[in-house]
Amino acid sequence: MIAVTAPSRPVDLSEACNNVGASLASATGSGHFNVWGNSFCAEQLPPAGATVTVDGVDFTMPALGSGGPDNVRCEGQLFDVLPGRYDWLYVLAAAERRAEDEIALHYAGGDVDFEPLRVSDFWAAPPVFGETRAFESTLMHYPHHVQYGVPATMWCQRVPVVRRAELLRVRLPRNVAVHVFAASLVEAPAAGR
């Protein structure tokens, strides 16, 4: 993977977080990433509020392990973004089984494009859509115990921002299998504008 060199602008998702995807070993029952109540091991993930760089893109990590919501379970949420011209929307995401859906990109002037969002399973799975393995907990949290031998993976995936126009808003898919932990927009190089 060649790292991005253009500036990236983390998107604030904190107000929209609606799911607890990571838990502490002392409170595994607080996590509920999937229908079985499994969750990431928060001790093996970056701390809340940390700025991390994956594939050269900066992200602000959510409140993992706080016991409170730490990701956006996709239900069609609409976000305003810092208006600008971008090439990519990068996400740190994971899915409850492999998922392919669409993100809606809203541009100045009223144009709207739908672009694919493809996210692999978080539960002991390979990156079937060519994602980067951003973070992995080697343990899986179950409601009543910590399970060895079942890793949980947070993927770094990207969505193309094809239109050469000012991006204003992004709508996540309406698909509860997809969870987004963090997002960042990568600016288009000046020549590409």
Place this chain on the structure above:
Amino acid sequence: MTATTDRGETTRTARAVNRPAFWYRDLISCLQATFGTVLHQRGLDPLTVLGAGWEFLYLPGDVRGEEFYYPCRPPGDIGRALAPHHPVSATWHTAPDDDPLRVLAELVAAGELPIAAVDNYHLPFRPAFHDVHAAHLVVVYGVDRFRGLVHVSDAMPPAFTGPVRAEDFRNAWGSANPADEQDAFFSDARIGRRYLTVDVGPDVPTLDREWLSDVLRANVAGFAQERAGWSGLTRYLRWLSAAAAAGDADPLREAYVFGWGMQALSSLHGELLRRQGARWSDAALSEAGRRVESAAHSWTGLRVTAAHGWPDPRAAAADIDRHGQRLRERYEIALAALDRVAALP
């Protein structure tokens, strides 16, 4: 191996020569994983055998709360259902009350790898151990009656190959698998010491483009059947959507179970076509495979929405309907792609 117990009884230990290799994909269930393990042991490529067919089949009233549920046509032969283009058949049996492990030992001694139904609650290597009741399948490759062990292979994560105490295995194998509020999908289905034997006949076809084209044509033709296939998919999705709108929870809960088999089948078929397309430099075949995989991935939205939504079906109804429409669209696109590549020389 023959051994003598401290009571002077002579017992036999049956064990496969080699530990079976795991076969696993992230969208399959223990059904395809155990079959894949057995097929690999027989020298067959599991992806070719389990991924050749592609169909849609829903049998009203037939779905059971088991991870390994799969609709069977013809009834009772899950081998033919999973591998319709290969000489594979599989039969369910129930072990006798008297010394039930003997039948597994005899099968292993004869070179077979029986697949046993179990309740995860009783198996120490499963995450659900002493926590959740859930129906599952494992491959049995050894019965050590002298030491009181049963050797099992389970490719589903966390993946385990090795011995378990015969007492634990018997408890798992004979479990009533009672209803468990922690598992709304795979509990409440009696295990009853069931086991599967898999038979592979002669005349296994050679995987070449001509054979695969015949297979694709047969699959596409199958989708034109009146009750199954395309019309069956359409009817099923409309029924599921209407059930959600009417507040009926059971069809949504069932959709998670039933959809697993269809999703697994679609993912294996798509992967096979993509793999062969790459090997044969047949781009159209690869693309058709990816279309089928896209249909497989669309099952995720429907299944997961149903799994989370069944306690309040009406609230989930609009999303169930939308995911159903998308699934139908993906099948339609995939079928069109398959139709095209099947016609190519």
